[in-house]
Amino acid sequence: MPRTTDGDGTPVPQRLLAAATRLFAEQGYDRTSVQEIVEAAGVTKGALYHYFGSKDDLLHEVYARVLRVQQERLDAFAGADAPVEKRLRDAAADVVVTTIDNLDDASIFFRSMHHLSPEKNKQVRAERRRYHERFRALIEEGQREGVFSTATPADLVVDYHFGSVHHLSTWYRPDGELSPQDLADHLADLLLRALRP
Amino acid sequence: MPRTTDGDGTPVPQRLLAAATRLFAEQGYDRTSVQEIVEAAGVTKGALYHYFGSKDDLLHEVYARVLRVQQERLDAFAGADAPVEKRLRDAAADVVVTTIDNLDDASIFFRSMHHLSPEKNKQVRAERRRYHERFRALIEEGQREGVFSTATPADLVVDYHFGSVHHLSTWYRPDGELSPQDLADHLADLLLRALRP
DNA sequence: TCACACATACCGACCGGTTAGTCTGTCCCG
DNA sequence: CGGGACAGACTAACCGGTCGGTATGTGTGA
Numbered sequence: 128m129p130r131t132t133d134g135d136g137t138p139v140p141q142r143l144l145a146a147a148t149r150l151f152a153e154q155g156y157d158r159t160s161v162q163e164i165v166e167a168a169g170v171t172k173g174a175l176y177h178y179f180g181s182k183d184d185l186l187h188e189v190y191a192r193v194l195r196v197q198q199e200r201l202d203a204f205a206g207a208d209a210p211v212e213k214r215l216r217d218a219a220a221d222v223v224v225t226t227i228d229n230l231d232d233a234s235i236f237f238r239s240m241h242h243l244s245p246e247k248n249k250q251v252r253a254e255r256r257r258y259h260e261r262f263r264a265l266i267e268e269g270q271r272e273g274v275f276s277t278a279t280p281a282d283l284v285v286d287y288h289f290g291s292v293h294h295l296s297t298w299y300r301p302d303g304e305l306s307p308q309d310l311a312d313h314l315a316d317l318l319l320r321a322l323r324p
Numbered sequence: 325m326p327r328t329t330d331g332d333g334t335p336v337p338q339r340l341l342a343a344a345t346r347l348f349a350e351q352g353y354d355r356t357s358v359q360e361i362v363e364a365a366g367v368t369k370g371a372l373y374h375y376f377g378s379k380d381d382l383l384h385e386v387y388a389r390v391l392r393v394q395q396e397r398l399d400a401f402a403g404a405d406a407p408v409e410k411r412l413r414d415a416a417a418d419v420v421v422t423t424i425d426n427l428d429d430a431s432i433f434f435r436s437m438h439h440l441s442p443e444k445n446k447q448v449r450a451e452r453r454r455y456h457e458r459f460r461a462l463i464e465e466g467q468r469e470g471v472f473s474t475a476t477p478a479d480l481v482v483d484y485h486f487g488s489v490h491h492l493s494t495w496y497r498p499d500g501e502l503s504p505q506d507l508a509d510h511l512a513d514l515l516l517r518a519l520r521p
Numbered sequence: 522t523c524a525c526a527c528a529t530a531c532c533g534a535c536c537g538g539t540t541a542g543t544c545t546g547t548c549c550c551g
Numbered sequence: 552c553g554g555g556a557c558a559g560a561c562t563a564a565c566c567g568g569t570c571g572g573t574a575t576g577t578g579t580g581a
Contacts (some may be wrong), residue, residue: 139530155438157354161567172568173531182567237494238435241352278517279510286495287514291487293494297434298483313476317484320475321518336556358541369542370557379541 140178142168144192147185152231156186156239186239187247193232194254200225201261211269215322216315218265219288223311226295234296259285266322275322288318337375339365341389344382349428353383353436383436384444390429391451397422398458408466412519413512415462416485420508423492431493456482463519472519485515 137145146167150159161182165175179185204218226233243251263285269275291314299310334342343364347356358379362372376382401415423430440448460482466472488511496507 155354157352158439160565162565171532173533173570176568177530237491238438241435242355276517279514283507283510284514286491287488287511290489290491290494291484294434294483294487294490297487297490310480313480314484317476317481317518320473320520321514323517323520357539359539368558370544370559373542374555374557 139168139170139174143170143175143178143185144188148189148231148235151186151189151239152234156235156242183242183244183247186235187243187251189232189235190240190243190251193229193236194251194258197222197225198254198258198261201258205261205265210274211265211272212274212319215265215269216319218262219318220308220311220315222289222292223295223314224307226292227299227301227307227310230296230299230301233293237293237296259289262289269322273324276324279321284318284322287321288314336365336367336371340367340372340375340382341385345386345428345432348383348386348436349431353432353439380439380441380444383432384440384448386429386432387437387440387448390426390433391448391455394419394422395451395455395458398455402458402462407471408462408469409471409516412462412466413516415459416515417505417508417512419486419489420492420511421504423489424496424498424504424507427493427496427498430490434490434493456486459486466519470521473521476518481515481519484518485511 143164147159147164150163150167153159161172161175164185165171168174175185179188200221201218204221205214207214207217209217240248240251259282263281266275266281266284270277270281301307305313340361344356344361347360347364350356358369358372361382362368365371372382376385397418398415401418402411404411404414406414437445437448456479460478463472463478463481467474467478498504502510
């Protein structure tokens with residue numbers, strides 16, 4: 128039997144990624160030592176450097192995974208067959224729900240991006256931009272149709288909305304009385320209300 | 325002549341604080357060494373530890389300064405003699421302008437808060453809450469008067485707005501075509517539009 | 522079917538370098 | 552001449568990453 132899955136059923140690379148995600152979110156990238164990560168995953172440094180090129184590489188993998196998932200979901204909502212108000216509302220609410228579902232990823236995202244090497248940072252920013260642009264296109268579509276106000280430039284509206292989404296990890300408490308879906312509905316509502324002509 | 329001001333006219337503690345602020349914002353708290361700070365301020369470690377108890381202490385001072393300034397400004401705007409819509413709009417726009425004026429402080433704030441020791445973190449959160457509550461009271465006042473919609477709970481609206489304000493340091497580029505005041509007007513407008521009954 | 526060759530997965534000691542913080546001493550002002 | 556304001560050498564603790572080594576599995580040719 129290959130060691131890759133021993134002890135626990137999940138393969139070692141995934142276990143390392145999961146441990147790193149949790150620890151990065153809890154203590155920050157710089158404050159998490161490679162030693163801590165491998166201990167949490169039940170392996171040693173040899174295993175980590177067998178699968179990943181560097182600690183930085185590990186962080187990059189976390190980002191790549193999140194970005195991939197979010198882009199896929201946005202594309203699905205934005206490309207649906209429905210009026211633009213509904214598509215925007217659904218997309219805006221969905222990003223809130225999935226962000227809450229992965230609050231660890233979110234806090235890593237907005238706190239640790241500058242720890243990535245310049246080239247990887249550039250790569251992440253490029254993917255991030257693609258995401259924003261898809262969202263912006265949705266708003267511009269509604270503005271052309273006349274269902275959204277043109278008082279504010281679309282890209283500003285996008286940054287306004289995502290600013291608060293990114294900050295969810297700072298103030299949202301899962302044990303509060305507001306369910307993720309309720310919160311998502313409220314935030315999407317705020318966006319749509321701000322866009323009323 | 326006391327050494328306290330030599331070389332440059334500004335006192336050593338302030339020079340240390342200014343250097344630390346810039347470096348923390350540029351590279352993050354953990355990636356900035358005490359050695360770098362003292363070199364940038366033109367002194368040595370002896371001076372730093374003469375005035376500050378620890379590196380953590382230095383970060384806390386940065387926070388304290390920002391919070392004090394922002395609270396004062398908010399109190400002034402919120403307590404003015406004007407209809408609540410105008411007071412909220414002015415306060416919402418002002419926080420954007422002053423945040424842009426001190427983008428370094430802002431990026432430290434939202435990236436490095438978790439580096440503070442638990443007790444200092446608690447202290448900062450408490451002051452932060454006071455600030456949010458003053459802002460929320462303004463919204464609730466308008467809701468009672470019937471000039472703001474009650475569709476969304478006031479504290480959610482506050483978090484929505486400040487989420488994007490905190491994220492200004494991520495995406496706002498001072499060399500862009502949008503002046504700080506223009507941007508502030510747009511963001512305040514988005515808030516007020518979302519609150520229309 | 523057995524033996525040999527090789528690859529993969531992982532261990533853990535180790536290294537060069539960095540860091541926050543300390544401590545002793547010096548200088549200068551009142 | 553006493554004490555505040557620093558200088559700067561020093562230390563003890565880590566940290567990311569490397570590397571030689573081992574155990575297990577897999578493919579292949581006779």
